[in-house]
Amino acid sequence: MLAKLFPDHYYNSIFDINLEDLKQDGIKGIILDLDNTIVARNSSVATEELKGWLQKVEAEGFKACILSNNWKQRVTGVAAQVNLPLVARAAKPRKGAFIRAMEVLGTRDDQTVVVGDQIFTDVFGGNLAGLHTILVMPMSNHEAFHTRFLRQLEKLVIKRWQKHGLHSS
């Protein structure tokens, strides 16, 4: 069960993700978390850097969508700015959330990667659903109160991961 907490890859940000590696792994679809993964928490603005990266992702032949547990209008606004399909109110880490996203992408589990900043929703959920997983560092340090506890646990897991080099790929 502990192994399900470890991502296949770990990057500082989405911009560091090696798209060539993903292709070689047979990835066709990318499921992106929203808060602290593609925009800072509470931000309503898609940056030019994000837009440029998404254009590259599309040009390389990947399909992408946003999967967020959030449901506020801000989330819809960000998705519209980057022109990506959105699955909101997703209830990650439940498997159904990832299945909904794969239906949107038209990809199978082994062709799909989940990218997110939280181990217990994005990585754990993605692994349970049988997808590839990428963990990125959260963009903002202004964590909402309810995520702080999980963040501490995540730090422990990452430390252990770095120390022992445990990963599933």
Ligand SMILES: [Mg+2]
């Ligand atoms: Mg997040």
